[in-house]
Amino acid sequence: MxxxxxxxxxxxxxxxxxxxxxxxxxxxxxxxxxxxxxxxxxxxxTTEELWPGYKVSTAAYVISLFLPQITRDLKLKEQGLTVLPRTPSSFTPLPDGRSLLMGPDAALCQREISKFSSRDAAAYPKYEALLERVAAVLEPVLNESAPDPLPMPKSWRRIGISKKLRDAQKLWRMHRAMASLGADLPAAVELLTGAARPILERWFESDVLRATLATDAIIGAFTSVSSPGSAYVLLHHVMGEAGGARGVWGYVRGGxxxxxxxxxxxxxxxxxxxxxxxxxxxxxxxxxxxxxxxxxxxxxxxxxxxxxxxxxxxxxxxxxxxxxxxxxxxxxxxxxDYSSASMKVNLALAEPPSFSCLPSTGVQPHHHGTMHIGPTIDYLERAYDEAKFGRPSEEPILEMTMATSVDDTIAPAGKHILSMFVQFAPYKLRDAHWDDIKEAFADRCVAKLAEYAPNVPGAIEHRQVLSPLDLERVYGITGGNIMQGAMNANQLFSFRxxxxxxxxxxxxxxxxxxxxxxxxxxxxxxxxxxxxxxxxxxxxx
Missing domain, CATH: 3.50.50.60 (FAD/NAD(P)-binding domain)
Structure with a gap:
């Protein structure tokens, strides 16, 4: 021993x-x-050098929600932490040759959304303002342990008076914070507990804007945009300051x-x-x-x-x-519940994607942020419908980032890393095993991207495919669930x-x-x- x-x-x-x-x-x-x-x-x-000169963020790939207090307390910047902001932060190409480019620049969002709907362009700042108000109330709750307010039987747990008092103080602070929302309180409750689709359909009429925002609600979750609880993750769009400003997601320099x-x-x-x-x-x-x-x-x-x-x-x-x-x-x-349906494909590319809707050579602004393949909200729904029966989506949702667009330390000069996060790839398959089909499904994902960026298949020099089963094996996460348990309402806050x-x-x-x-x-x-x-x-x- x-x-x-x-x-x-x-x-x-x-x-x-x-x-x-x-x-x-x-x-x-x-x-x-x-x-x-x-x-x-x-x-x-984590960052791993999968191929010579390529330092790949093999799983997680962007940062925003990391608490600034931790960065200060542990002096992480002095230890070399540098976060590179992504501006613009979102790009959605469409099959008809149009596209939607968005980011922290309000004027850019106004111009881009106006291409599809002047009504939506006027509504979007109001939508963002609502999310920011709700997020400002929610963020302090993330910064402390959750209370245990339920009258659980004593055989389950005996809670002392000091903890009861601390929990009461937390709940009172929450009560006052929620009260500060005033007339926005019902909308806040719906954002915390409701479904993303009806909320987005009330706010906006253009399908591309709905789909772009809705993608954030389902990434990493085995759920539909019409499922209760999916709206909560919409708030992540405006939370966190690790990217340099509120709601700005960034890349960590060096992976x-x-x-x-x-x-x-x-x-x-x-x-x-x-x-x-x-x-x-x-x-x-x-x-x-x-x-x-x-x-x-x-x-x-x-x-x-x-x-x-x-x-x-x-x-x-x-x-x-x-x-x-x-x-x-x-x-x-x-x-x-550890249900999961996410897969990760990491590609080493000889050149950036050149989208048919916005042909380009070299790195362009639309490569900086998240590139979405999921043109309509019905597309997102169909992808989920297939997966709930144990089949990988015939037309998968792709959320892609290319950190090499702003970070020159992670790949050889002129080369790029494309991170492709895929929905839906159910951990539990009906008629197959992931070890047998993961490469074929990755081919399907690359083919789907090629419909929008035809140069990608020929630009691939290396590829890593991490099925849900691989995520479980490599990272020790049950069921391949990247959240260590589904983020359903019954598994959040006082229930987690x-x-x-x-x-x-x-x-x-x-x-x-x-x-x-x-x-x-x-x-x-x-x-x-x-x-x-x-x-x-x-x-x-």
């Missing part, structure tokens, strides 16, 4: 949330060890792994020990309290605190002996990961969740890690 070691806290998983949690604990003077299964840090926020590397450097300077290629085998418990972890190579690491940044399924159903968990809690964990345990704690003393399986959920925010560290420090030191 390998030699044992002891720390104040162990963090399972070296994704961005785990690294943030570890850094904050170390900042408070604790001896912390991060255990990462892979040889590279970052989890889904998404540069963010994780900056957090890791900050943590290591604070005393965090990071172990790569150190897969956890089990979490050890004695008399209802965590005592440490065991690694697959037999190493034993003792610690009174274990913070897990992997999902709830791995934490509670793989690493723990089921007998140590209360039956009701274990049942609730087993019922978490399960009702009664939304504050990062668990029935096992000293065992916490610090990843996207906890509030506020998926996305490169860092909030899960920061909030968890605050609760750990509140409890123990």
């Amino acid at each position: 390998a030699k044992s070691a002891r720390y104040d806290a162990v963090v399972i998983g070296g994704g961005h949330n785990g690294l943030v949690c570890a850094a904050y604990l170390a900042k408070a003077g604790k001896r912390v060890c991060v255990l990462e299964r892979r040889g590279v840090l970052g989890g889904c926020a 998404m792994g540069a963010l994780s590397d900056a957090i890791a450097k900050s943590g290591e300077q604070l005393g965090v020990e990071v172990r790569r290629e150190a897969p956890v085998h089990s979490i050890h418990v004695h008399n209802g309290k965590v005592t440490g972890v065991g690694l697959e190579d037999g190493t034993q690491i003792d610690a009174p605190i274990v913070a897990s940044s992997v999902d709830a399924n791995l934490t509670f159903q793989k690493f723990l002996d089921p007998a140590v968990l209360p039956e009701a809690f274990a049942a609730a964990i087993a019922n978490i 990961p399960v009702a009664g345990w939304a504050d990062h704690r668990s029935p096992i003393g000293g065992l916490y969740l610090c990843g996207a399986a906890s509030h506020p959920g998926g996305g490169v925010m860092g909030a899960c890690g920061k909030n968890a560290a605050e609760e750990i420090l509140r409890d123990v030191w």
Whole structure:
């Protein structure tokens, strides 16, 4: 058996949330060890040199929601973090030769939307203003642990008076913030709980604008734009400031792994020990309290605190002996929805896409942001309809970015990396296995792009295909769900990961969740890690 070691806290998983949690604990003077299964840090926020000279953000690819407070607290800019804004930020080509280009420039949006509807051009600033008002109310909620307001049975959890008072204060602050919305409150409730399609159809008449905005509501989710809850992600369009201004999404210079590397450097300077290629085998418990972890190579690491940044399924159903968990809690964990239908295709290109609607050579402004293949809202619906029966979409939705349009550090001179995020590729297939069909489905995606940019197939020099099954295998995310659990209303806020345990704690003393399986959920925010560290420090030191 390998030699044992002891720390104040162990963090399972070296994704961005785990690294943030570890850094904050170390900042408070604790001896912390991060255990990462892979040889590279970052989890889904990682950069890998897949081909000589190509530094690819293999999974996550843009940043906006990352908390500015974390950047300041951990001095990430001093560690080399640079975010490159994307302007313009959105481009939707159409089969009829037209296109829609949008971004933070209000005048540009006005001109572009007016090509399709003067009414929509007038409505769009009002729509954005509503989203910004609601987002301003919501953002503080992301910056602290969620309350547990439900009257759960005492057999489920005994909550002390101090937590009850803290939760009451959080709920009162939320009440006052919601009251500040005034007449916008019903619209805010619909944005938080309703479906994206009816909202967008009331606001706008042009299908291309509806479809462009609706794509944001379903990326990373196995849901329809007509499903309740899909509207919530529309708010992400105006949230976050990591891109340099509110709602501006950016690229991390050097790839998404540069963010994780900056957090890791900050943590290591604070005393965090990071172990790569150190897969956890089990979490050890004695008399209802965590005592440490065991690694697959037999190493034993003792610690009174274990913070897990992997999902709830791995934490509670793989690493723990089921007998140590209360039956009701274990049942609730087993019922978490991990439905997913996302696939990632990374392409190395000899030249940028030249769209038939906007022929070009070299990098042009429309290459800077997200390029959408999904021309109508019915197109988005049909793609989902096929997937819900266990079949990959015949006409997939493509959300593409080309970070090399603004970052010259990640590919050889004159070459480009096209990141293609694909919907819908259901994890559970009806009549096939992903290992057998993923390359053919990737061919279908490239062929669909070629309908709009005919030069792409001939420009491809290298290709990586990550099916939902590959996402699960490589990144350790159950069902290939990039959010560590579906972001449905019943799995958000006070219900994440399960009702009664939304504050990062668990029935096992000293065992916490610090990843996207906890509030506020998926996305490169860092909030899960920061909030968890605050609760750990509140409890123990």
